Amino acid sequence: MVEIIIAVSIMLVVSIATLSVVQKGLKISGQSLHSTQAAFLLEEGGEIVRILRDGAWSNLSGLSLSTNYYPTFSGSTWTLSQTPNQVDSFTRTVTFSRVARDVSTGDIVSSGGVTDDGTLLVNVVVSWQEGEQNLSKNLSFYISNIFQ
């Protein structure tokens, strides 16, 4: 009888260990799915900024810098709103930063230089909650007024 109890106990320990591995796998597969969904939302964030630029440069140049904007679809086009919104369990923000260029070379510089009114640094962030963990994906790119 004691031997059976010991055998069952060993099985219990092994099962608990296996279960913890499986639970970890489940968590990772959930993260992987959300990560794939977030990647498309991130890509969409970049495209939304392009659509707004294609509409008119003033759609972007009139926005406040370093302010979180939330893309909103109105039925026929995208707009950027300062009112927070969510896409299912994801939050997507778009922020714009000033771009400065070196006077002599024209290169973009992180400090100094003169402001380039025809270029903005765009940062798109998609964030979501994964259990207790906050996860996010980030996309940064420059957008220029190529139709001026």
Place this chain on the structure above:
Amino acid sequence: MIKKVKKLNRGYSLVEMIFYISLFAILSLVIFNLMMTMTKSFKQISIKREITQSGEIMERISREIRGAKKINAVADVNGDLKLDSTDDAGASKSIEFLLQNNNLQIIEGQVTPLAVGDNFQGGKIAYILKAGDPGYVADGVTRGFISALSNQSAGGSWWGSTGACANTNINGADGTALGTGLQNTIDMANAGCLNIIQKVYGVNINGYSDWYIPSKDELHKLFINLGITSKLWSSSEISANNAYIEGITYGLPTSDTFQKSNGVPDVHAIRNFTNNSSIYLNSPSIKVMSIHFDQINTTKGQAIKVTLTVRSKHDTSNRDYIYYNTIVLRGDY
């Protein structure tokens, strides 16, 4: 005597037995519960893996939209999106996404739909299959048959003056309906009726070698749609001595019975064609529950917002997962 006492001491009291059995039962229950949880977890992992892989559907849609010149047609609910695009060689082509029975198809074809009389793949399009025709499949792919640009033989008997199939009701070659001409021709070849089929079967005509002699109904379509006027053999056998021909009688295309030995009718080849290619984007384990396309117009071009809802066929809870994307078209530069 001492041995007997020792043996008796090895037993368990009732309390011990109850304790051990209870402990065993509890541990067994816990293990069973763990096993069940693990099974469910494995299933969940499998479902999430399938859903994650289904992101490839959105990836393919995004690529096709990004490479397109313009939107041809869009239905915003469970639609049908048709794009004008180009292939690798720069030739125009159409891309269509079509949701049917929870399966998402991508159909690649020509921007301008083919029509009867069009020059195409070695001849002229004689007939395009429609709903109800044998061989018609409602999958967005255009199928039909093409007529050779001229007759392959000016006269010739169905069986030849002598040969293996002379005066014989051959095995097969009895089909008269659309879609039977190819098998009739194969049956004629197998039976040794080589006189007229040697002008057609396996012969390279305008770059194609899959020609055959039309069946009675296929031949009739040639006359109606392409205005053929000469008397032509069909591959539809009637009896040991007769087969169907078609010619113009009193100004109308008319089918007739003709002696196989008669050398007057000409021979005209046709071949099957399939225009578009069509594949399913979702794997068999994934159901596409819905797809929505919203067209966005800007002063500089077009974009499409795509909302794709998928579900695993293995998910008994019927949970849907949604992918979102918006893609700007390349445009017509």
